Amino acid sequence: MTFQRIVAGVLLLLVAALAGAFYMNWKTLGQLRTVKAFVEGYVFAEAVAACERAPSTTPFKWNTGTRTAVVGLNSVRPDKYTVIANYTLVADGVYCDYDPIKKKADIGSNFLERD
Incomplete structure (x- = not known):
């Protein structure tokens, strides 16, 4: 009987810990x-x-382009210490x-091949 209570308690703590971890992950991803x-x-x-x-x-015409799109902000890590950010736009x-x-x-x- 004591063993069953211990197992049930451990399972309950495990479920609570997983729920807390998923909640914190959800909040962090929202931020x-x-x-x-921004x-x-x-x-x-x-x-x-x-x-x-x-x-x-080939000229880049954002304001007069017929089909424009923002690919977005991306980053590449070519080595352990460097992070290269870029913002990509597409116009026609x-x-x-x-x-x-x-x-x-x-x-x-x-x-990826840029200086």
Whole structure:
């Protein structure tokens, strides 16, 4: 009888711990989405201006484009200590990667091979 109570108590604690972990994960992910949306909104105007000024043989026309889309804020970790962020925009099939740290835009580039 004592063994059954101990097992039931351990199971109850396990269920409570899992529920608490899932709740904290849900709250943290909600806050992360909010921060990401704020950063994307902050970077958007800079990205559009930099992409339209970037020298390229294929011009990037965000304001006069017929099909425009925001791919979003992404990051790549090429090694253990470096994180490279980029904000990608697409206008009429022309991709523009904007680096919010360096404030530099590259049109039609491959983000993974960028300096």
